[in-house]
Amino acid sequence: MSFMKGDLLTKTRKLVKGLAKPQPVWLKAMEHAPPATFPRPDGKLKTISLPEDVYVKKFFQKHPESKGQDAIKISSYDPPPARLFGLRVLELKEHGVAEEEAMAIADMEYRKETKEKKKAYARLKQIARLQGTKPPPNPYPSAIKERQSLERKLVRERFSNPEILKIVEKMKEAKRAERAERYGGTVGTEF
Template identity: 60%
Template sequence: MSFTKGLAKAEPVWLKTMQAPPALFPRADEIKQIALPEDVYVKKFFQKYLDSKHEDAIKIFGFDPPSAHFFSQRVLELKESGVSEEEAMAVADQIAKFQGKRPPPNPYPSAIKEIQAEERKYVWDRFHNPKIRKIIEKMKEEKAAEAQYRTGGGGY
């Protein structure tokens, strides 16, 4: 038992925590931005191909890097081997085109277009497959019969 301000009471467990000074976090102007060597060339890629800026997202489940990062990695590799920056950028652009990593207009389809591509087969079946057409006609007849029954035309 300890004395808190001269009274014979037990010291609360939380008292030491409350007496500690508050945590000091760095100010926003003190935080340094992380910069990678390839960031310069990623920015140049986006300046050259403006359309890819919003479409060139990183796919979480994909194995291929986005076009901008692929481009910047090639430029860095070429610069390490002694090629000038302009030549390295031109060669990296050509390498990307030859390997099928063509830069935008849209290097990766949007999520909506991917979903639509998957659903395209089912939509085609909906309108052209005779078996599915029969099922749809039967469902329409059942729905019409139910609507007629609800409105009082059931024959009672």
């Protein structure tokens, strides 16, 4: 039925009219109350773009290390630093500041904020050392270190999990057998 144009109702009508198919029970009911038709897009979907997207891209060019922060805190209510940068530039431009100057001001504010966060954590660690207690975890860790801390457990598990060790042993035996077959005899067990 792909050669016929139209929806299910018109295709079925054509088939019944041409005696290619007996009239189905539901055809009269569907003719009295046809299904809703929705307009189709022109083939391409329009991309959603926000006014600050231009500045977000410029921010990522200038600070590529902050790209990882978006991926981790995707469900957070706080917007990522790049989005804040773009919004700040737009806000400054509304107040009549030139674009280059607005970007410089927003960049300076971003750098100042990150420096203050680092200083605050350094001070917390210093206070903890003076009190003789364990320093608190870093409230502003890098995105890469956050991911690595989540993966560290899985990386260590491969050395102690018996199921994984069995798989590794089977792979070693298969490799030994392949080497023995290739070189025609027994080969040492070292890798």
